[in-house]
Amino acid sequence: MQRYFIDHPSATDRFSIVGEDAKHISKVMRMSVGDQIIVVNNGNAYRTEIDSLEDRVVHVKTIAAIPFSNELPVHVTIACGLPKGDKLELITQKATELGVSEIIPFQAERSIVKWEPSKSTKKLERLNRIAKEAAEQSHRTVIPTIQNVQSFGSLLNREGNDHHLFFAYEEQAKRTDRTSFSEHLRTIDFGQSIFIAFGPEGGFSPNEAQQFIAAGFKPIALGPRILRTETAPLYVLSAISYQFE
Structure with a gap:
């Protein structure tokens, strides 16, 4: 599943992906509404579903948090x-x-x-x-x-x-x-x-x-x-x- 980092906080269960990442989702990966991606925000990963998408912005809603981390323990x-x-x-x-x-x-x-x-x-x-x-x-x-x-x-x-x-x-x-x-x-x-x-x-x-x-x-x-x-x-x-x- 494709993974994208975002660097702006969100207080809700929805995120917006902008810029080149949004273009990559819509033009390169040719994803559509209902497709799932992983969003990483402030060190936390979430499985999300695409709500709407354009060339420069993609809106997603959270399905579930991913509880485990792949980071080194040092x-x-x-x-x-x-x-x-x-x-x-x-x-x-x-x-x-x-x-x-x-x-x-x-x-x-x-x-x-x-x-x-x-x-x-x-x-x-x-x-x-x-x-x-x-x-x-x-x-x-x-x-x-x-x-x-x-x-x-x-x-x-x-x-x-x-x-x-x-x-x-x-x-x-x-x-x-x-x-x-x-x-x-x-x-x-x-x-x-x-x-x-x-x-x-x-x-x-x-x-x-x-x-x-x-x-x-x-x-x-x-x-x-x-x-x-x-x-x-x-x-x-x-x-x-x-x-x-």
Whole structure:
């Protein structure tokens, strides 16, 4: 059943779907009055039936609330050093499917690309659209938050209540006495939050690693192999899903 997110509150058992989603329902899916869809509003999912539809607005009425959630039982934020090409789009799509809560792109020492302020808004709009579509496809009730690109310093001084701070460091993978990521996961409880930083192509510099450690982050190895910058976040999210789901 098709799923659509709406971002406006409703005090009744009726919702209105507008804009591109309404057009998708009427023109692409060619739905009609009486067809059913799932509407997600403020983290809650509802099975609804179409009351009326036009090109730019579709009105639906609630049939029943959907009581269960498909969200990860832990809150996961990933911070990604700006990678080349469209890798951040791939990370956004797949990480959303795997249950990430927040994605923060940041400028690392070894990031080759830079986000020009004039293009930042369009890039964020595209990433948010990718996250929304992936959340609908994977039947989530929450669309991940995509932050604007941050500096490395702002990453270290992040405000919040993250319970566990990690950074993926390839030098850690070379150690024979390394602690496996699964061992770290066993120290985490349901409902807690996890913050994990990943470097761009080339990984983190020794200077960045030292600053992470000084700020309370733990270095983690993702197995004995060195993963690509777009693979590492997906490895981590898969491991978290296996541990907690």
